[in-house]
Amino acid sequence: MNSWSYYELQRQIEYKARWEGLKVIYVDARGTSSLCAACGSKLNSNSTNRQLWCPKCKILIDRDVNAARNILARGLGSALTPQPCEAMVQEWRKPNPESRW
Numbered sequence: 455m456n457s458w459s460y461y462e463l464q465r466q467i468e469y470k471a472r473w474e475g476l477k478v479i480y481v482d483a484r485g486t487s488s489l490c491a492a493c494g495s496k497l498n499s500n501s502t503n504r505q506l507w508c509p510k511c512k513i514l515i516d517r518d519v520n521a522a523r524n525i526l527a528r529g530l531g532s533a534l535t536p537q538p539c540e541a542m543v544q545e546w547r548k549p550n551p552e553s554r555w
């Protein structure tokens with residue numbers, strides 16, 4: 455799969471989801487790697503590894519795990535609102551500061 459383009463990956467995911475009867479929801483990934491999934495604060499980068507520091511939560515978190523949590527939260531947020539079609543581009547929303555992981 456490393457040689458696939460993003461379009462091909464997207465096409466395969468949509469195909470397999472449709473096959474299984476699952477809904478595909480697109481979210482804006484902007485900020486998912488730089489904002490804390492727990493509180494929405496700007497994360498500080500640690501250049502020696504892939505971990506980020508949240509000065510508000512006082513936690514170190516893997517940047518990919520944090521991004522995945524933000525994307526999940528955005529997807530779940532849009533899954534709870536009426537959808538005009540199966541796949542759509544969702545507007546970026548600030549993460550809920552009250553939510554904790």
Ligand SMILES: [Zn+2]
Pocket residue numbers: 490491492493494495508509510511512
């Ligand atoms: Zn935080």
